[in-house]
Amino acid sequence: MNTxxxxxxxxxxxxxxxPEAVVEVVDVPLAAPAEGQVVVRVAAATINPVDVAVVSxxxxxxxxxxxxxxxxxxxxxxxxxxxxxAGVTDLAVGDRVAGxxxxxxxxxxxxxEHVTLxxxxxxxxxxxxxxxxxxxxxxxxxxxxQLLDLLGEPTPGAxxxxxxxxxxxxxxxxxxxxxxxxAVTGLxxxxxxxxxxxxxxxxxxxxxxxxxxxxxxxxAVLAEAxxxxxxxxxxxxxxxxxxxxxxxxxxxxxxxxxxxxxxTLAHALEEAAAGRLDTRVHVTLPLAEAxxxxxxxxxxxxxxxxxxxx
Ligand SMILES: NC(=O)c1ccc[n+]([C@@H]2O[C@H](COP(=O)([O-])OP(=O)(O)OC[C@H]3O[C@@H](n4cnc5c(N)ncnc54)[C@H](OP(=O)(O)O)[C@@H]3O)[C@@H](O)[C@H]2O)c1
Numbered sequence: 001m002n003t004x005x006x007x008x009x010x011x012x013x014x015x016x017x018x019p020e021a022v023v024e025v026v027d028v029p030l031a032a033p034a035e036g037q038v039v040v041r042v043a044a045a046t047i048n049p050v051d052v053a054v055v056s057x058x059x060x061x062x063x064x065x066x067x068x069x070x071x072x073x074x075x076x077x078x079x080x081x082x083x084x085x086a087g088v089t090d091l092a093v094g095d096r097v098a099g100x101x102x103x104x105x106x107x108x109x110x111x112x113e114h115v116t117l118x119x120x121x122x123x124x125x126x127x128x129x130x131x132x133x134x135x136x137x138x139x140x141x142x143x144x145x146q147l148l149d150l151l152g153e154p155t156p157g158a159x160x161x162x163x164x165x166x167x168x169x170x171x172x173x174x175x176x177x178x179x180x181x182x183a184v185t186g187l188x189x190x191x192x193x194x195x196x197x198x199x200x201x202x203x204x205x206x207x208x209x210x211x212x213x214x215x216x217x218x219x220a221v222l223a224e225a226x227x228x229x230x231x232x233x234x235x236x237x238x239x240x241x242x243x244x245x246x247x248x249x250x251x252x253x254x255x256x257x258x259x260x261x262x263x264t265l266a267h268a269l270e271e272a273a274a275g276r277l278d279t280r281v282h283v284t285l286p287l288a289e290a291x292x293x294x295x296x297x298x299x300x301x302x303x304x305x306x307x308x309x310x
Contacts, residue, residue, distance in 0.1 A: 002083040003093055005030055005039060010310065011112035012290035013070035017057035023073065023291035028108050031116070033085035038119045040097060043079040044135035044284075045110035046305040048168070050075060052298045059104045062242065067107055073294065074110030075101050076305070077117070078125060078135035088119040096125040098134040098269060100142060100260040111290050113310045123266035126273040133279035134269060136168070136305040141268035141277070143239065143258040144172035150237040150254050151215045154182045161185050161213040161229055164220030165201065166192035168305060169239065171278065172268075173217050174199040185213070187220065195303075211249070227251055280304025 009030040014021050033039050051073040059065045078098040081091055091097065099122030101110045108115065125134045147169070154160070160177050164170035165186025177184045178200050186196035187204050196203040207222065207229050215235040218226040223245040227236045233250040241255040271277035282302045285293045287310040296306050 002032075005032060005083055005114075009112060009114040010287060011072055011108045012074070012287065012308070013072050013107070014055045015070045017055055017060050017071065019056060021055050021057065023055060023294050024070075025287055025290055026070065028112070030114050033083050033116055035086045036088060036119055037085040037116050038081050038088060038091055038097070038122060039083040039114055039116050040077060040079040040099065040122070041082045041114055042077055042110060042112055042310050043131035044307050044309055045074045045078070045112070045115075046076040046135050046307050047073070047111070047293045047297045048075055048139050048305070049297065050104065050139075051109070051111075052294055054104050055294050056298075065105045067105065070107060071104070072106045072109035072112065073290070074112070074115075074308070076135050076138045077101060077110035077115055078131040082114070084119070091119050091122070091124075096131060097122040098125050098131075098138055098265065099123065100138040100258075100265065102258070102260055111287065111293075111308050113287065118260070120262055121260035123262045123269055125269055129269060129273040132281060132284065132307055132309070133272060135307055136279045136281060137268050137272060137277070138265055139258060140168040140305075141172050142261055142264055143169045143256060144176050145264050146258055146261075147173060147217050147219070147237050147239065147256040148176055148180060150256055151217065151235050154180060154214070156181070157183060158214045159183045159185065159212075161187060161204075161216045161226075162201070163187045163216065163218045163222050163226055165199075166195045166303060167219055168280070170217075170219040171195070171199065171280070173219060174201045175277065177217070182215075192303075227253060282306050284309050286310070
């Protein structure tokens with residue numbers, strides 16, 4: 001049975017996006033879930049680079065956001081289901097879940113006390129995995145998996161360069177790619193060597209001077225420079241669909257747009273609970289410090305996720 005929901009909740013939003021924008025925490029209405037939805041009491045939610053781009057006004061500038069009053073931030077969430085809509089049969093009040101609240105054109109995101117999601121966009125968090133850790137996984141693991149899907153199955157011995165290999169998406173891509181059979185090299189900062197090698201990948205801190213890899217998964221957004229690292233006829237998969245670099249020498253180029261996938265997320269959560277997938281928390285901050293959380297990610301050099309605990 002649904003618990004009595006409050007009629008309002010608190011959420012981090014940006015009213016006037018731009019380089020000097022400030023993230024505010026405001027009261028927003030909280031409605032009962034519609035058919036197929038669940039309301040989650042947020043325990044932990046993370047700031048991703050996409051949130052920085054929302055606050056800076058990038059997504060408004062390309063016409064992707066048309067919120068009249070304010071725009072919410074946050075895609076990743078972990079928490080407890082407090083209400084289920086009609087037709088939701090596989091989740092119940094009290095379930096610990098993690099989920100992906102995709103898209104940028106919302107008045108409220110996951111950086112909030114409550115968030116409403118499609119039940120199909122969440123998965124149960126196994127016992128033994130803390131919600132703070134679970135919140136670091138949805139966007140990054142789904143992006144990494146879907147990025148590698150674009151590259152298809154490797155032929156025996158096929159080589160893959162993952163750029164940004166110590167980043168949130170890149171780190172998951174390293175391990176997933178190795179499991180799929182790629183011979184993986186990670187490009188990261190010199191100080192990230194131990195992390196990359198612990199994932200079983202070879203380490204480089206610069207692109208090769210000549211084409212050297214069958215494929216590149218470019219999570220550092222090195223773009224044309226990374227395409228140049230791919231052998232003739234190879235594959236390049238990026239992370240910015242609005243800016244896919246041109247191919248050359250028969251190299252095919254594409255980019256991922258991550259989407260919710262509860263089965264893949266459930267698998268990632270189980271892998272993390274079993275200790276086979278790393279969950280990295282850079283820092284935790286309270287909801288009142290959501291603005292600082294966004295600035296921390298914007299400043300760069302973050303390893304793991306900045307997690308907001310409402
Ligand atoms: N299309 C989609 O659906 C989708 C989904 C998720 C993420 N993304 C995008 O994917 C990108 C990565 O996201 P993320 O969450 O993994 O970010 P992240 O955790 O900040 O990781 C990016 C990593 O790349 C490293 N890097 C950048 N330039 C480098 C260089 N020249 N050499 C070596 N390392 C370099 C960064 O190091 P420093 O911190 O030291 O600079 C950082 O470790 C972002 O652009 C994000 O917007 C796209």
